Amino acid sequence: MILQVISVSLGAQVKTISFLPYLENERIIKDSSQYAENAHENISISTLKFYVSKIYFYKSGKKVFEETNSFHLMDWDEKMSFHVSVKNEFDEVGFSIGIDSATNVSGAFGGDLDPTKGMYWTWQSGYINFKIEGTSPICKTRNHAFQWHIGGYKYPNTTIQEIKLRCTTKKDIVVVVDLKELLEQSSLVEHPEVMSPSKQAVHLSSIFKTCFSIAP
Amino acid sequence: MMKHLLILLFAFVLLTAFNNEVQSLFHAPNYFPKPSYDFKKNPLTKEKVLLGRVLFFDPLLSIDGKVSCASCHSPYNAFAHTDHSLSHGIFDSIGNRNAPALFNLAWQHDFMWDGAINHLDVQALAPISHPKEMGENINHLVEKLQSSSRYPSLFFKAFKDSAITGENLLKALAQFQLTLVSNHSKYDEVRQGKNSFSEQENKGYQLFLQNCNACHTEPLFTNEQFECNGLSVDTTLNDFGKNRITHLSVDSLVFKVPSLRNLRYTFPYMHDGRFKKLGQVLNHYTNNIQPHPNLSKELKNGIHLSSDDKADLIAFLMTLNDSSFVFNTHHQFPKEFF
Structure with missing residues (x-):
């Protein structure tokens, strides 16, 4: 409340950025079977967590505002939105999915970056940028489970991805995360378990760009 | 004017007190290089070091x-595990590597070795x-510490917050380990002009400079790099070192170069503790280096040493x-907390 009063007095406005998980144009509900074409038939998702970092705003292609200390963990079980106080008019928002390499090599952090958040590997250093777990009948694993812990900050296994989306100052920013392209059949069948920096993790992260869009 | 001077003086006293505290916890001689650790991001304090020390000795962590x-x-044992070639863990498990000093x-x-x-x-x-x-996970460990009688007050003293976080737990453990500075060997006394080598030690020093210093670089006696030192593969372990992490063929059989300080306390030697005696280590370098595409360039021509x-x-x-490092009471079990 106090924060809001201060930001209003500076002429800033508080924008909420929220993320809505979708599959094939349908809102998905945690742990419930979801019908979709092909691979997505009876897919169920139990965990969805990812980092949104380095948020910045553009106006006519020029960077007008950058959030400081910008690290937000989106977690289906906890929160899927956060607030940013922006002073300027903007028509585009940019952010990264994942944690930059400088942060990855700089020791222990708190808040959303605390290693207790389940997004830090223990057997080797580095953040998991994007975690999705669930089941699909096409996975030939125990209980048909798939687990993708997508991370890696060192070349050639870099997995951080930048996203840039057109938006407007007038509304809060609602981002649709459509997992359709990510949960492709071949990946689920051939690589149901991705849990270290690898070629496959890089491939999966390259699909993030197609997953994020502004809600109509 | 007087007021400004007083503020300046106060700031100076504060700063000096702070520097003295850090210096009493962490001190290195002038011939040591600059530390890689960024102390500004985790400034040492007595309370944090003590908390780290209590945690370090507490089996509650497993x-x-x-x-x-x-x-x-x-x-x-200079914080190694003497007499055990591979590390021991919960439920009598045996690990894959020799716990380093x-x-x-x-x-x-x-x-880590890789x-x-x-x-x-x-x-x-x-x-x-x-x-x-230790078979724990950090979340469960934080819960255990939070509900213990010992830790909320120790965390409060250290971090002004009794709510325990993963970050503070890790930073306290790091602080204690940062205070483990070993620089009071005879070699250090010689460097400081307070002692001198015997004739035999001096001959050994010259041999060391010719044959070992490229990787075990003084004064830390490691170049902090990773090398393949020509050990044969132990087929019961099949440990290929850094390759496990990078999956690159150039990292196969490549391991971290350990420091040669405190060897008397840290046997057995090598990543899998295969040698109990220093003599065996030297015999490896003179007689048994296995050819390998990744073999350290320093070893390509072999090392030639007579028995003398x-x-x-x-x-x-x-x-x-x-x-004095090994018997430093500030590094030992803090029995007053247990």
């Missing part, structure tokens, strides 16, 4: 409450979580033992 960091990193960690930038860990702060996560070491040379070299290596 899932069965029986294994502490000190179980495999004993102060009396812990000292002069502020100068290290990659940790460099899996990139920063001292996050190193402790590996043994805490490893199923053959080996005796001299060992005499020099013994000047790197630091008994």
